[in-house]
Amino acid sequence: MEQTVNNPAQASSAYNFAYLDEQTKRMIRRALLKAVAIPGYQVPFAGREMPMPYGWGTGGVQVTAAVIGPDDTLKVIDQGADDTTNAVSIRQFFAKTANVATTEKTAKASIIQTRHRIPEKELREDQILVYQVPIPEPLRFLEPRETETRKMHALEEYGLMHVKLYEDISRHGHIATTYAYPVMVNDRYVMDPSPTPKFDNPKMDMMAALQLFGAGREKRIYALPPYTKVKSLDFEDHPFEVQSWKDECGMCGATDSYLDEVILDDKGNRMFVCSDTDYCSERQDAGHRGPQHHDQPLGTSHSNGKAAE
Amino acid sequence: MIPQPRTADLLRGFENAAFDSNAVFRTLLDAMAHPGRIYDLPLDVPAPAGLNKSATAFLLAMADMDTTIWLSPDCASNAANAHLKFHCGSPITETPSTADFAVARLDGDLAFIKKLPIGNAEYPDQSATLILQVEDISNKADMILQGPGIKDSQSLSVPGLPAAFHAWRAENHHLFPCGVDVIFAADHKIAALPRTTRIEIR
Ligand SMILES: [Zn+2]
Numbered sequence: 303m304e305q306t307v308n309n310p311a312q313a314s315s316a317y318n319f320a321y322l323d324e325q326t327k328r329m330i331r332r333a334l335l336k337a338v339a340i341p342g343y344q345v346p347f348a349g350r351e352m353p354m355p356y357g358w359g360t361g362g363v364q365v366t367a368a369v370i371g372p373d374d375t376l377k378v379i380d381q382g383a384d385d386t387t388n389a390v391s392i393r394q395f396f397a398k399t400a401n402v403a404t405t406e407k408t409a410k411a412s413i414i415q416t417r418h419r420i421p422e423k424e425l426r427e428d429q430i431l432v433y434q435v436p437i438p439e440p441l442r443f444l445e446p447r448e449t450e451t452r453k454m455h456a457l458e459e460y461g462l463m464h465v466k467l468y469e470d471i472s473r474h475g476h477i478a479t480t481y482a483y484p485v486m487v488n489d490r491y492v493m494d495p496s497p498t499p500k501f502d503n504p505k506m507d508m509m510a511a512l513q514l515f516g517a518g519r520e521k522r523i524y525a526l527p528p529y530t531k532v533k534s535l536d537f538e539d540h541p542f543e544v545q546s547w548k549d550e551c552g553m554c555g556a557t558d559s560y561l562d563e564v565i566l567d568d569k570g571n572r573m574f575v576c577s578d579t580d581y582c583s584e585r586q587d588a589g590h591r592g593p594q595h596h597d598q599p600l601g602t603s604h605s606n607g608k609a610a611e
Numbered sequence: 612m613i614p615q616p617r618t619a620d621l622l623r624g625f626e627n628a629a630f631d632s633n634a635v636f637r638t639l640l641d642a643m644a645h646p647g648r649i650y651d652l653p654l655d656v657p658a659p660a661g662l663n664k665s666a667t668a669f670l671l672a673m674a675d676m677d678t679t680i681w682l683s684p685d686c687a688s689n690a691a692n693a694h695l696k697f698h699c700g701s702p703i704t705e706t707p708s709t710a711d712f713a714v715a716r717l718d719g720d721l722a723f724i725k726k727l728p729i730g731n732a733e734y735p736d737q738s739a740t741l742i743l744q745v746e747d748i749s750n751k752a753d754m755i756l757q758g759p760g761i762k763d764s765q766s767l768s769v770p771g772l773p774a775a776f777h778a779w780r781a782e783n784h785h786l787f788p789c790g791v792d793v794i795f796a797a798d799h800k801i802a803a804l805p806r807t808t809r810i811e812i813r
Contacts, residue, residue, distance in 0.1 A: 319629040319630070324629060327632070328672070331640075332678070335639060336736040336738075338760075339643060339790075339792045340787075340807075343735060369636075452734075456732035457732070488759050491788075527760035528760055529760060530760070
């Protein structure tokens, strides 16, 4: 046997910092460096069981655990919100195991772990966005066998993917795929942006922040280095388009953000509100008001609000 | 076979394995994400004969019993072998073609680099990382770099980089997605050259 690590420092109080043992973190870190060197390519890694179910984003949690250091400030969002059960428990997990600062402010975070959304606020070079990915393989629904999808990526055989998108057009008159809309990375790999809405795809293109993707169940890591070309697949006669809303955010009046529909009562009244809660509250703090904001007289809000028609 | 050293002869590794590994990894991640940008080594670590501080810190942070290390003849001192075996537990190979991490000096014989694993079309990640120990790195515009991780262009200078390196690197870049990623390791500074980076020599 080779002598293995028995450096006394390994037994110090920092052991199991961020939950994972040092060997597991090293293995994930090696995969991450490879992922950054080969943008959009899925690097296999020997994922570990985490103390939470797969649906909770164990892939993202493992990536964050390998990356996070004592000086980091962590933000976790689920949909666009910081206060869902999933986001809160992941944030608490790292506050406890890594003793790091946490925040709900996009601008204050050095690492942002997300399940569905890319924050509306433009990310910076000194930030890392970690995605929790359920299904990393964009070709999986076309071909269930991993050996075959590997081959397709190796040979850049992406024709079937285009056929699938074109079927959307012949059936619906437009590309109906709205989530996990496939992208071409650096003119080479087709990549699944995870369950983010296609609204967020353009933010991935040439983003200043490093983007890391972790899939726990399928044990894959992939990455987008900063300033990397990310193009949503489309056709000349049917160019890629993001969702847009006729309404503005009922709370902050934003017209440029991803809106969630909220049912207000059983009479069919509804409103639209920013899915990115930090973006929305920052706008409200800056004095922006939407038609349903509580500062408005309550009785008039519905008749004024376009969203409540 | 290298004789087992007495523990007392060994230099220390990281003072705190978790924090120091993380700090070095984050520097490497930044460097790989921003090809050609120069980063300071975030900590001081004793280096055995044959290795400089950056190369030593890289291996302490990234290598373990699952990764094979190849040291060029001018790096492979008894002290370096013993240090890596003790602190990383890594197997050390004599054949570059089996290396996960290869360490060499820029002024040494670079003929080995063509033998390093480049991965294959289905698993391009099964490739070696080359840690090239250099005297200095600067942002003098000897090389203009472009590619993922670089907004417009990035200048980089590694004094003494021979034509043979550039010839190999041009070939290597062509093999994408296969290829070898390079870390330029000066004593206290590092810069990365992932396989995606295009180099224009000035
Ligand atoms: Zn809003």
